[in-house]
């Protein structure tokens with residue numbers, strides 16, 4: 001097999017857009033300043049697909065999202081880009097109150113295929129509004145799927161799955177992974193939604209992490225190698241959540257640490273912990289630890305590095321559980 | 324109403340100071356001595372200075388995001404040292420160093436910045452409502468052409484006009500919102516034409532003319548204090564550089580025309596104001612030189628204050644204690 005080329009994560013996302021837009025005329029993008037490009041994932045697309053399919057809107061999240069919402073009912077497959085994912089909150093009512101619950105409440109007669117995307121996360125010290133990860137806010141609501149890639153390979157495959165999925169899918173990506181390089185096959189492929197992956201095998205402890213926190217998890221696992229054998233699971237999707245893959249691993253290791261760049265309360269981390277205790281209480285040799293943002297707004301300034309999950313906090317939790 | 328000489332001097336001094344603060348911020352972001360990003364305001368500082376210089380102590384101010392509010396500080400007596408300390412994550416910052424660029428000075432009724440453009444269209448209704456109840460205070464709500472894309476703009480103008488709230492909708496129209504041109508994003512050339520639908524008085528003024536801006540806002544403030552309700556003031560201005568430092572300077576997907584940008588530079592507010600104060604003998608060249616020197620010295624003091632302040636590194640427990648009142 002020939003060597004697979006490497007791409008940065010943003011380029012992997014862009015390739016997914018390109019291949020799906022080439023394949024399916026009904027796919028289009030709507031957002032603010034996407035023709036010029038804020039992040040590199042949309043740069044150059046307007047030359048390729050024109051302004052009918054790379055649609056810039058005024059600074060108006062409701063109207064912008066409305067383009068996707070209504071067009072999806074008319075058979076189009078919109079990708080709506082909120083730039084910074086937190087800006088989705090301006091359109092939270094049509095997304096969470098209507099879109100997500102629309103199909104079910106109207107008798108499951110129609111589907112609303114669309115991708116809601118945006119970048120966010122700690123690392124740039126931009127303060128709560130720009131950094132805030134929104135995956136758990138969205139995942140609270142049934143009817144909308146939520147995924148977040150950790151590697152360029154998954155970014156492309158998850159985006160393709162998200163575009164092809166007949167449901168609304170939120171694809172949230174972490175700014176701290178934007179330029180991460182990794183192998184990405186040239187052809188189109190899917191990474192299934194709702195399926196976690198064991199990214200590194202280990203025997204002493206199960207460490208669950210996604211987005212930039214996956215990188216931090218790898219750093220910690222490398223550091224502890226020879227001392228503690230860490231198995232890393234990337235959930236890839238937070239809704240639906242693949243609890244089976246996590247349980248299988250915990251059954252083997254007996255220990256679990258979950259990293260989630262989010263407020264601790266009502267997070268994916270607390271959800272995983274609850275489900276593991278429900279079904280796998282007997283598998284556990286130690287209490288579960290969650291490494292999250294304490295329940296305070298994520299400050300900017302110099303506080304972000306120690307308030308957000310970080311390698312030191314992850315290592316401390318892993319050691320604590322393994323002692 | 325024509326401005327008095329003292330008023331013109333004050334405006335001129337504030338314009339020089341604002342210009343120096345903007346340059347200070349530019350230098351610092353280039354040197355990596357600022358947290359977050361910086362949206363430069365050079366060539367566009369007159370509108371904010373003119374709008375804010377003669378606000379009353381009780382007036383509520385929402386500064387425009389461009390230049391991170393630097394143009395609007397003088398009139399409200401903002402401590403720029405504590406502002407810069409905040410923007411550099413220092414313990415003496417106005418928000419304890421935790422806000423990055425989301426600064427606030429609630430004592431001066433600058434309640435706070437948000438990274439969500441147009442966020443102010445929501446609280447402005449209550450600022451106006453409370454101001455009307457209290458009397459003797461108005462709201463200056465500044466924002467850009469882009470912000471009027473937000474649906475909240477309609478809701479704010481609706482209530483403001485229904486209830487005759489003392490609000491000045493102050494729009495800095497620089498023709499751009501990141502890579503989008505106002506021509507593409509708004510069907511009408513003047514943002515203030517929106518006001519027509521509510522029967523709100525509206526004026527379009529030259530935002531490069533600090534004196535014209537001040538005259539207009541003084542009049543709008545009087546109108547509001549007299550119980551006559553809101554005014555829409557649209558100040559036409561420019562954006563000379565990229566949206567925020569380090570991003571490409573595009574209109575749609577194309578680089579902006581350098582010749583056009585050169586043309587915009589010809590109407591630099593400081594050049595215009597200097598010509599006028601000299602011509603009208605408001606200031607002598609010597610006095611101007613002194614004002615510039617004082618502004619330079621002020622920047623040194625401000626930077627020293629921020630740089631000397633320790634990095635804010637409170638414990639998680641200390642931070643938790645700040646979540647609830």
Ligand SMILES: Cc1ncc(C[n+]2csc(CCOP(=O)(O)OP(=O)(O)O)c2C)c(N)n1
Pocket residue numbers: 032059061083087090362388389438439440441466467468469470471497499500501562566
């Ligand atoms: C709710 C929201 N949507 C989008 C953005 C991204 N954004 C930041 S500044 C800006 C343009 C603002 O344009 P305008 O109001 O005209 O002010 P200018 O930057 O031109 O001074 C945009 C779209 C944002 N910060 N908040």
Ligand SMILES: [Mg+2]
Pocket residue numbers: 467468469495496497498499500
């Ligand atoms: Mg603008």
